[in-house]
Amino acid sequence: MLPFMDFLTLLDPGPDAGLAALFVSSFLSATLLPGGSELVLAGVLKLRPEQLFAALTLATLGNTLGGMSTWALARLLPHKADTTRLAWVRHHGAPVLILSWAPVVGDALCAAAGWLRLAWLPCMLWMGAGKLLRYALVAWTVL
Template identity: 60%
Template sequence: MSELTTLSTLAVSAFLAATLLPGGSEAVFAGIVALQPGLAATALLTATIANTAGGMSTYLLGRLLPRKEVPPRLAQVRRWGSASLLLSWVPLIGDALCAAAGVLRLNWVACLCWMALGKGLRYAAIAWLLGG
């Protein structure tokens, strides 16, 4: 498989994994790092950007919802603000955090930065564990 195909597959996997669709990009990322260690840095960047883009699409969906009274269960996200998106990579709650940030109309630039940091650290940890 060519590098472009490999990275494109990773990008699609990472994007879809960060949306409301089921899936996990960690296995694809880990496979690339394990089988092609020379691509580790590029794969890290690709996965982080694509996974963040997927998370931001969920943020946008939340932002497009008509704003009425904010449900009380969003109090923690409101309390921690965009920094709560540092945990946007966590399965199940990550999608909810991204959507909640949109519903709360949190600053999109701050959300993007915290989300990218959290998702990037997750992929970096996987690469580090694999020695990549």
């Protein structure tokens, strides 16, 4: 055994693989699939703190694209007459997606925005802003 090896070092396949895994984890975590992209980000930053900018960029991009995939799929759902549960999202519009990072409700907000046919660009920008803030907080905590 290697008593002086850090456990994370044993798992590190290289700098590019860590960033690729972070992107995939971030994308999947933003869909209805469970995931822990914050833990993957923390691991990447512990192993390679010099990759802060790349890691934040890829995590935010992957998570935003995952949220936008939920938004796009919800646009395909047929409309029904009763939308009382979506009144808050309809009233506030795309800015509510700054909360899209939140567990459970974040996915629902992305789906609601898509189902309500909110414009994609403001949705993507607000979604990305919220997700970047969350990942920046994780990075700040780790580093």
